[in-house]
Amino acid sequence: MKGLRIIIFVDLSDPNSQLHLRDPGVSGSLSTFFITSPKFTDTIFHFSQPAAASVVLGVNQDAYSEVNLDYIKTHDIRLARRGAGGGAVYVDPGNLTYAFIDNDDGRNYLNFKKYATPAIHVLHKLGVDAEMTGRNDLTVDGKKFSGMSSLKIGNRFSCGGTLMIDVDLDQAAKALTPPKTKLASKGIKSVHSRVTNIRQYFLPQYRQITFAEIRRLLLEEVFQTTDLATIPTYTMSEADWQQVELIAQNKFTDPDFIMGTKRDDDFFHGNHFDGLGTVEISFSVDDGIVTHARIFGDFNQANGHLKVIEDKLIGTPFKKDNLEEAFRTTNLSANIGPISAAEMADLMLNPHFQEVN
Known part of the structure; x- marks a missing residue:
């Protein structure tokens, strides 16, 4: 992969790893482990395939407005929350998840296109006219098939996404209930x-290509070799x-951590901001x-101190x-992202932004 020095591929295909990965909360902890463990200081690449259906929330999302909780309980769909930002995703065995762990060089953190490039190149070879749109989505024919997210701790960060290959789209549509502003922003x-x-x-x-063959193509693209043994x-290890x-x-x-506290406020407003995403305030x-x-x-700001703003x-x-x-004194850029105090005030004052759920 040009411009990215990959040192280690972490192979999670062994039976012991697969046993641990059955819990989406455990699989969601991998990035934190790779970022914080002193054992790893170089760039890492890994991917996994969920063993069962689950919904994974972004760290700053409201579970009660994003997910049909009754539906996922009835259909035995697990709920998890990752440490990274981004939106809620439905994943099942028809999904392939990939991730890079890298060191911040001042240019690569939140550079989603850089880390999506290997997947885009592989998909082009397979005939998919894939492209990156918006902040962190991969689309084809105007439809999303991959969302990306990132988590930074210290000087290391994860950046990865999902590839929807054979996902149960009907179940995904019933499990996810994004606020109307998010859907409206996508038209x-x-x-x-x-x-x-x-x-x-x-x-x-x-x-009829298999997941194993797709994984092989990704490895060949990331490491720029056809000899996987190299x-x-x-x-x-079990200790890991x-x-x-x-x-x-x-x-x-x-x-x-997964559920958060259920909202009990008079108002719930939300709006989509280009280059930032959806911001909601109860x-x-x-x-x-x-x-x-x-x-x-x-x-995607996963490390912001939202309570400073709320208080x-x-x-x-x-x-x-x-x-x-009030908003001007809360360092919005560091805690949420590129949004102004005037935009946040308008989000609260304008009844047009009232959410129905």
Whole structure:
């Protein structure tokens, strides 16, 4: 892969790894392990295929507005939350997930196109007219088949995405319930009309290609070799997996982390901002004063201190100038992303942004 120095491929295909990966909370802890473990300091590439259906939330999202909780419970679909930003995704055995772990060189963090390039090149070879659109989506024929997200801890970060190959689209559409502003920003009315599987776009000679063959093509593209035996490969030890399990137990399998607290505010407003994503705010107002506020969204800033913003709003008069002043003192760029105090104030004041769910 030109411009990216890949050192290690972490092979997760062994039986022990597959056993651990059955829990989406554990698989979601892998990035944190690879980023924080002193054992790994070079670039890492890995991919996995979910053993069962699950919905994975972005770190800043509201589970109660993004997911049909009754449906996923009835259909035994697991719910998980990753440490990275981005939006909710439905994954099942028809999905291939890939990720890079890299060191921030000042140019590569949140450079989604760079890390999507190997997948795009492979898909072009298979006949898919894939392209990157928006911040972090891969699309074909105007439909999304991959979403990407990133998590940064210290000077290392993960960047990866999903490839929808044979996903159950009907189940995905019923499991996900994104707010209307997100769908409107894409110019569509439902999840089903927005996403697609890519197998139907493969050239006839590749229409029956297996997941193993796709993984091989990705490895050849990433490492620029057809001899897979020459690729530096690492297999997870049981001691490694115990560390991953500990990370999961401390955070990613915690029901409070996954679900969050159910909203109980007077208002819930949301809007999609180009180059940032969807930002939502749940808030209450009493006698012209903001008494409570919580911020959600699919923006990719995973390490922002949203509580700093929420706490600053409490006690602020519900007026344009006062709200803007409060937002100006909360470092919005670091905590949410490229959004102005005026835009955040308008998000709260404008009834047009009221969400139905």
